[in-house]
Amino acid sequence: MIAILRADIVSSRTLDNQDKWIRPLKQLLATWGKSPKTWKVDWGDSIQIEISDPEEALLKALQIKALIKRVSSGEGSKLQSSIDIRIAIGIGEKTYSAKSISESNGPAFIYSAEKFENLKKENVNLGIKTPWEEFDEEMNLYLKLAGLFMDRWTFSSAELVESVLMGPQKTQEEIGKLIGIKQNTVSGRWSRANVDELKAVEKIFRKKINNLLQ
Numbered sequence: 573m574i575a576i577l578r579a580d581i582v583s584s585r586t587l588d589n590q591d592k593w594i595r596p597l598k599q600l601l602a603t604w605g606k607s608p609k610t611w612k613v614d615w616g617d618s619i620q621i622e623i624s625d626p627e628e629a630l631l632k633a634l635q636i637k638a639l640i641k642r643v644s645s646g647e648g649s650k651l652q653s654s655i656d657i658r659i660a661i662g663i664g665e666k667t668y669s670a671k672s673i674s675e676s677n678g679p680a681f682i683y684s685a686e687k688f689e690n691l692k693k694e695n696v697n698l699g700i701k702t703p704w705e706e707f708d709e710e711m712n713l714y715l716k717l718a719g720l721f722m723d724r725w726t727f728s729s730a731e732l733v734e735s736v737l738m739g740p741q742k743t744q745e746e747i748g749k750l751i752g753i754k755q756n757t758v759s760g761r762w763s764r765a766n767v768d769e770l771k772a773v774e775k776i777f778r779k780k781i782n783n784l785l786q
Contacts, residue, residue: 575629578684579619579659586654593643608672620673626663630777633659635737641730651726660688661700714773721766729765
């Protein structure tokens with residue numbers, strides 16, 4: 573089984589320079605695989621990513637979320653990004669592999685496409701669809717609740733979360749040195765960004781997927 577992330581940028585037209593989100597996103601995705609076989613970013617805000625290990629799907633979705641939420645429009649008075657990202661995770665089989673991810677197919681692709689359309693209707697920015705209905709019901713509730721704070725991340729919160737997710741074993745002191753702030757400042761941002769709650773959701777996702785795949 574694999575995971576497919578299907579996403580688009582919310583309110584992308586508020587940015588005069590689309591390169592502000594496209595460039596850092598492509599740099600991140602390039603560390604995960606090659607385009608267009610395993611990922612593709614179109615200027616029309618359409619994003620598709622293949623994750624070979626389903627257990628990593630939510631972590632990678634959260635890394636993308638934090639990256640997008642730290643994108644500044646250049647207006648110094650704002651504390652939050654003017655854009656966001658909507659991400660649907662589909663987990664299932666891949667039955668056809670093409671040179672471009674947009675031409676590959678299988679249940680994982682279908683699930684991500686179906687969930688993506690539902691996210692738009694539900695006005696929710698992160699969700700999942702798999703072959704396991706009970707798992708979907710539980711995880712989508714967790715993700716919907718997590719969205720209540722993730723969608724409100726400030727630039728500084730998103731920067732911190734991104735650093736935490738890229739180096740989950742790092743201490744607060746190490747993260748502070750990485751982004752140039754003191755440990756007590758890290759602690760305050762950590763709490764405001766709900767990092768512990770986010771890590772708990774990612775941990776339970778990983779545990780449950782691992783059990784289902786065994």
